[in-house]
Amino acid sequence: MAEVDPAFIQAQEHRPKPGIIKAEGIPFIDLSVISSPNTNSNDPRVLDSLVEEIGNACKSWGFFQVINHGVPLAKRQNIEKASREFFGQPVEEKNKVRRNKEKVLGYLDTEHTKNVRDWKEVFDFTVQDPTIVPASYKPGDKELTKWFNQWPEYPPKLREICEEYAKEMEKVAFKLMELIALSLGLPENRFLEFFEEQTSVIRLNHYPSCPISHLALGVGRHKDDTALTILAQDDVGGLEVRRKTDGEWLRVKPLPNAYIINVGDIVQVWSNDIYESVEHRAMVNSARERFSIPYFLSPAHYTNVQPLKELINEQKPAKYKPFNWGKFSVTRKRSDFQKLDVDNIQIYHFKIPESELAEKLDGALSISK
Numbered sequence: 001m002a003e004v005d006p007a008f009i010q011a012q013e014h015r016p017k018p019g020i021i022k023a024e025g026i027p028f029i030d031l032s033v034i035s036s037p038n039t040n041s042n043d044p045r046v047l048d049s050l051v052e053e054i055g056n057a058c059k060s061w062g063f064f065q066v067i068n069h070g071v072p073l074a075k076r077q078n079i080e081k082a083s084r085e086f087f088g089q090p091v092e093e094k095n096k097v098r099r100n101k102e103k104v105l106g107y108l109d110t111e112h113t114k115n116v117r118d119w120k121e122v123f124d125f126t127v128q129d130p131t132i133v134p135a136s137y138k139p140g141d142k143e144l145t146k147w148f149n150q151w152p153e154y155p156p157k158l159r160e161i162c163e164e165y166a167k168e169m170e171k172v173a174f175k176l177m178e179l180i181a182l183s184l185g186l187p188e189n190r191f192l193e194f195f196e197e198q199t200s201v202i203r204l205n206h207y208p209s210c211p212i213s214h215l216a217l218g219v220g221r222h223k224d225d226t227a228l229t230i231l232a233q234d235d236v237g238g239l240e241v242r243r244k245t246d247g248e249w250l251r252v253k254p255l256p257n258a259y260i261i262n263v264g265d266i267v268q269v270w271s272n273d274i275y276e277s278v279e280h281r282a283m284v285n286s287a288r289e290r291f292s293i294p295y296f297l298s299p300a301h302y303t304n305v306q307p308l309k310e311l312i313n314e315q316k317p318a319k320y321k322p323f324n325w326g327k328f329s330v331t332r333k334r335s336d337f338q339k340l341d342v343d344n345i346q347i348y349h350f351k352i353p354e355s356e357l358a359e360k361l362d363g364a365l366s367i368s369k
């Protein structure tokens with residue numbers, strides 16, 4: 001065995017545990033009511049019960065799997081096959097579309113999560129090409145720039161296949177955001193305006209088989225900084241979700257043609273913590289390589305992310321200060337290419353301290369006396 005770069009080694013407390021409990025727990029939700037409009041669509045109770053299921057899943061798990069989602073299986077199989085073909089090439093070929101400071105999309109095999117290297121290689125592309133974002137992370141700098149996708153020569157149809165898949169993901173993502181809005185008592189279309197110009201990214205993940213799978217992770221523990229993530233995982237399995245009730249890591253069992261959905265940090269802020277973005281990670285495997293494809297739904301760069309006004313009041317004041325999504329995401333990207341001394345930017349940096357909230361609440365209560 002070639003010597004393994006110590007950058008991959010997780011601290012003792014973050015290493016995968018054998019005999020992990022399978023997450024039979026994360027809810028399964030059948031979307032046939034909305035994906036096949038002829039089924040019971042005239043009965044409002046059917047939609048109500050779906051909305052309730054989604055709301056409960058978001059609240060108690062932050063994660064759920066969907067079936068009968070309406071994404072044609074062939075589109076998923078196409079992108080899965082193309083992903084295998086792309087990653088199957090020698091690294092010199094993949095490096096032709098390598099990411100760097102200027103070209104932030106494309107191929108990368110050196111991503112770190114919480115300063116530990118992930119045992120994976122990725123290929124990123126944006127759903128909107130080009131995607132408009134701030135040119136710099138500096139707050140005063142108003143200049144904008146464009147991110148362009150980089151497409152490899154091989155496999156030749158990768159671009160077309162990825163773009164078709166992206167359209168399907170967008171449809172499900174918007175449907176899910178409508179259901180999430182309803183579950184929060186908001187109008188169905190409440191979130192859609194944020195995505196007119198989106199900064200969403202699709203990532204092809206390849207986790208090669210790993211000789212030190214007991215020491216390393218495919219992706220270290222993290223929360224997604226998205227509104228919503230839709231993940232296709234293959235039949236190998238490896239995704240683990242942190243159960244909210246006791247902090248235990250639970251394996252999400254692969255289910256053919258299902259998608260795993262999780263609410264991200266942006267929904268956490270929009271909902272003022274009614275729904276929380278939940279930590280997850282991906283195991284690697286000494287026997288088999290694994291592939292997964294997340295779609296990260298994210299709003300336009302000019303969105304000021306803050307708790308929705310309908311969900312706050314004197315008794316439930318906003319728990320976050322507004323922040324600009326473009327600046328936030330550009331600040332995060334910056335850490336891909338240089339190790340920062342400080343922790344990467346996170347939504348909790350915008351959290352209003354409990355003491356300040358208590359003062360506001362006191363004030364509110366004394367006014368109503």
Ligand SMILES: O=C(O)CCC(=O)C(=O)O
Binds near residue numbers: 205238281282
């Ligand atoms: O591959 C997986 O199962 C999870 C990937 C993930 O969480 C991510 O890329 O953000």
Ligand SMILES: [Fe+2]
Binds near residue numbers: 222223224280
């Ligand atoms: Fe993730």
